[in-house]
Amino acid sequence: MAKPESRKAKRAALQGKATPRAAPGAASPEQAPQAPEGSPDGGPAPAMFGSQGAASALTGDAGDENATSPAGGLVDKSGISMDDFTPLGSGACKFIGSLHSYSFSSKHTRERPSVPREPVDRKRLKRDVEPGCSGTGPGPDKGSVQSPPTSSLTATPQKPSQSPSAPPADVTPQPAAEAVQSEQSDASPMSINEVILSASGACKLIDSLHSYCFSSRQSKSQVCCLREQVEKKNGELKALRQRVSRSDSQVRQLQEKLAELRRVSFPYLSSLLTPGHEPARMNPVVEPLSWMLGTWLSDPPGAGTFPTLQPFQYLEEAHISHVGQPMLNFSFSAFHPDTHKPMHRECGFIRLQPDTNKVAFVSAQNTGIVEVEEGEVNGQELCIASHSIARISFAREPHVEQITRKFRLNSEGKLEQTVSMATTTQPLTPHLHVTYKKVTP
């Protein structure tokens, strides 16, 4: 047994440190009966332990198991010091951990076989006396020794009303509950249970706070990631808008250039032909040839053949129009398919003998040939053959002696032209075949 004076001094030290740190709500007045003035400690017991039984667990029945820490605090041999129960000084987690340690070590201390345990009867006697006023010695009431173990201090789960801040009983850690149940003869199970209950509730609260912190960090990370993606997409959108803007600008420039080219090509004619900006009405005489009207582009490229020539291809634009007169105006312009270099070109007029389907085709070609072809229009097909051919005096040979043409609008709405010719060396033979698609009305 420890010396009384030494124990008294240590208790005084314990009271001086522990009293201000009593956790509010950790013990209700019923759970922690105030130490009477006649307390052997000479002052109130530490309220946070809830009962003198808990305090005696620190002081120890089996001997002086406490020592003074280097810092001057009271240290249990299990390694627990009062500082460990100080939430403000060492943090909530340390505090909770200490509570768990205390619970474990206290239980362990009580179960240590090396420590001689008092007879059950003596412990019961002592416990029965403690609530009265003194925890230092067995009470004289021999009758209480005979009292059953289910006395008022027998370990029972704390009622919620006794501790408003304690969590519900169903959250009591199982080991703690078992310890309480198995230690019914111990002097301090209720206090320990209470502390563990409080600690368990606090741990759950802290765990939920950690979980909230973690999920909050995750959410922030996701928000940052999404924000980066949005910024990246905004950048791409901005680049696309700039490209569209550039394309619009290019289209405007091309339109302006085209308008300028038209003005240059027909500086005065356009204004003369369409003063009121209304197209000329078609002369009814040429109405049977109306299917030829329009601007046409070779599609696919035209194909050239002749017995004396290598097959070749060409691009051609056919422009057939009218200005209200009883005739059509035409121009055919051929280009090299690769270099777009101008090749054959001809222009002229197509006339119809009124009230007949007889057609006269007059053409002047850049090769120095002028020719007249005549024929008939039947539906959407025009077949003509050379009536007269003339040439310049220095035209290259072989000279063309006969020309036949056929125009038709096919089932696909495309214009076709087939040309055959006879030269001074070759009989009438196909020379050209081209299909045009309409590009303007």
Ligand code: HEM
């Ligand atoms: C009705 C209109 C045309 C006539 C009467 C015509 C007549 C001729 C004749 C007589 C020749 C010489 C053949 C030989 O050497 O044996 C020739 C050659 C040729 N024609 Fe045509 N042609 C016409 C339209 C075209 C067209 C639209 C093209 C398209 C680009 C074309 C391209 C050629 C070529 C590449 C040659 C061979 C090279 C040359 O002699 O210049 N011709 N043509």
